[in-house]
Amino acid sequence: MTPDAEPLLVAEHVSVSFSRKRLFGRGPAVRAVQDVSLRIGRGEAVGIVGESGSGKSTLGRLLLGLIKPASGEVRFDGRALQSLSRAEWRALRQRMQIVFQDPYGSLDPRRRIGSQIADGLAIHRLVAPGLLPEAVNALLEQVGLDPSHAERFPHEFSGGQCQRIGIARTLASRPDFLVADEPVSSLDVSIQAQILDLLDRLRRDLGLALILISHDLAVVRHLCDRVVVMYLGRVMEEGPARSVLDAPRHPYTRALVSAMPRIGTGGRPTRILLPGEPPSPSAPPSGCVFRTRCSFAIAACGEAVPPLTQTNHDHGVACIRLADLP
């Protein structure tokens, strides 16, 4: 396969589990991500949605190589992440970056923001030391901040501004793949729109491949080309954002979409209330992990993990009762 034909990032059947240390031995393993495959092309935006405990953040860190998969493979630009040497790794890091949820926690409170933004440039020697201030100013302007703020500390900025600084820092190393983990969920709605706007503009201008991890379906629908719906570490449904979120097929996606509070009354699907709580990820149900809360579940759902069935163009649903659903 030539590098051009392969998408920028490919994950194949990746799984990861954590276990807690106990007094004697280890506790039960939490299966955070199970058998997930994903492809992201250059300049493409993919949303990962799901509730807390669905493994979406773990998947994001897995794709960045910050966590090693227990099984499966992640390839970036045709190269398997596991096979890289330390030096190769460090060089590759430059091209993949992360934006965090907590705008304050992601910045070092004790360093001026200018020097934090300069880190990416300095580490990878992208700019001569003498030209660093200029480059930092350019980055600040790119994210819509005043270059004169470079000498300030993070606490002098609002949440939205800190998020812009975090984005400027990731842009410093000139990445072509960005994972944004709930980048707007701790911001006011007015500021959310500013940051979404910025991310969208950067993606178009710089050709960034973007993974947007979010629980807000409206945000994902607005920003992303494709969406992956996760529940308890597994992919329930994936496909083009509009077709998945406007006409969800999987019972879980339907419940998720119907639960989103909406301002207008028109076009609102009747709310599907999921009974009970999500099961513990350390003891997921057999077969389909969603079956314990699914109103369409039958005995066969507990027997085998349902495969992701393609319905049409790129739209996959992991449900054996797909044909019987209303």
Added chain:
Amino acid sequence: MRRLRPRLALPALLILSLVVIALAVPFLGLPNPVRQDIPNRLTGMAPGALLGRDEFGRDVLSRLLWGARISLFIAFTATTIAALAGTLLGLLGGWFRGMAEFLSIRLADVILCFPPILLALLVVTIMGPGVATLILMLSILYTPGFVRVAYGEVLSTRNQDFVTAMTALGATTPRILALTVLPNIASPLLVQYSLTLGAAIVVESGLSFLGLGVVPPTPSWGLMIRGARATMEQAPLLLLWPCLALTVTILAFNLLCDALRDAFDPKSAAGAGARPKPRLVDCLAPGLFPSRVDPGASLSVRGLTVEIDTKRGVIRPVDDVSFTIGAGETLAIVGESGSGKSVTVTGLMGLLPAAARPVAGEAVFEGHDLLRRSPDQLRALRGARLAMIPQDPMSSLNPVHKVGDQVVEAILAHRSITRPAARAEALALFRRVGIADPERRLDAWPHEMSGGMRQRVMIAMAIANRPALLIADEPTTALDVTMQAQILDLLADLRRETGSALIFITHSLGVVAEIADTVMVMYAGQVVEQGPVASVFAAPLHPYTAALLAAVPQDDAAPEPIPGAVPPPHQFPQGCRFAPRCGHALPPCGEAQPLRQFGNGREVRCARAGDLRFGRAAHDA
């Protein structure tokens, strides 16, 4: 930084002069500190010997200053060695974990097992007393403290997002440790340094006093105390000088390091947490003139104004807020952070922080003004007639009590029934709020429950005493959407059943549309628009309401950001507070705007209300 200088100046000056004196002692032309003058022993203050002479006739002032030189040298050297070694070990142990962790932490534990005096005796026996021995001994003694502090801090720092960000940038480990981790663990290490320095001076003196440290006749404060003890009855002042020197030195070090720690913290440097002082007088007679009260209302608030004294002057995070809510109604308060939503309701509940006080207005609830009730009366109301559902169910439940017991306590606090009766009621409440398997869940600990379940427990607690008014401050913000949907349904059901009024604070306009009858939009401490939800959302009158609605991504319309941010309370504009961010501002907006009636129960605070059209109305026009 500037405001901290006076705090830093005094101890810094003291230490600096100590160090300068210690360094300059040989050049001060003092009498030889070891030259004896037996005939003049124990003479008092006199020219030539300002502080008198000791039991061998040696000059006390000279010995005090030379002693400072020795004591400071030993303490500084030993502490610095211990700090460097300990920090390095702790840093490596905390960062690499595994073998490095085992070696550094266990080594520290082993040293900590030895009583310091035993360790000193051991080292002195092997090496003989003297300055070098003392330094070695003190360094070994104090290294574990630094290892422990550094290790603990590294463990909590290494999982911070900004450290992960450095890893994601591809920074090398030494770079991360030196530039990111070390500065963030520096302040506890500085405190440790100050404590250790003080302790080292004391231990050095103590060991010298016992004859295990500095060898006579070398001058040292410990030896001076030792000598003065023998002649305490003839010359008590001899004991005073070295003790005074010790006290002042240690005090100066502690003050310096406290000030240093604050100075190194960029946040406290800017004075972010201005601590105002409350003025009792203002709490006693806020707003004396009651105004129109709606008799059918559950709660009627008129002109509520809250002030806080800060170093930058008096701020008004809530300014002239009025609203009415009837039994069985739901009022949603929306606005960005900093708009005053939470201060408004905490003001009503009497739960404002000490620095804040309601300075005007009234809040009539069941015939009484909440703002003028005594703290005891308010306490009796809270949890009974007035209940609150908090935002974060995890931190609102006591982690060391079973959830059932917490609900039982909430019932018993306001009603005199037996404990078994209260428990039976708690069981019924758990069933009512939809907790599966309620018998077993009564005995569950908070950490065994999910966020949604914990919020149900909080709701059970809030409705336990059948409140007439429920205040929910962002009750679903911490929850997933499917859980949020369940909780919103539950709250709507409860309100229908019990007829209690509900005030719902949220920043999610979608949630408002789901649950509320009326909505009150706040901006920068003021109400900018209020009215029935359906009509406000369909045709907002205030540009801010319209902008908030447009900022929510929905359907195919791209969300439109509102430029800028809510100004902090000390920078509220003179005129319309939203004008600087408003795309429709005109010259009249430079003047303060009143809240105007607009028909159909709607009110708006905008100079251009009526001539601007937003929302569906704009499309129809």
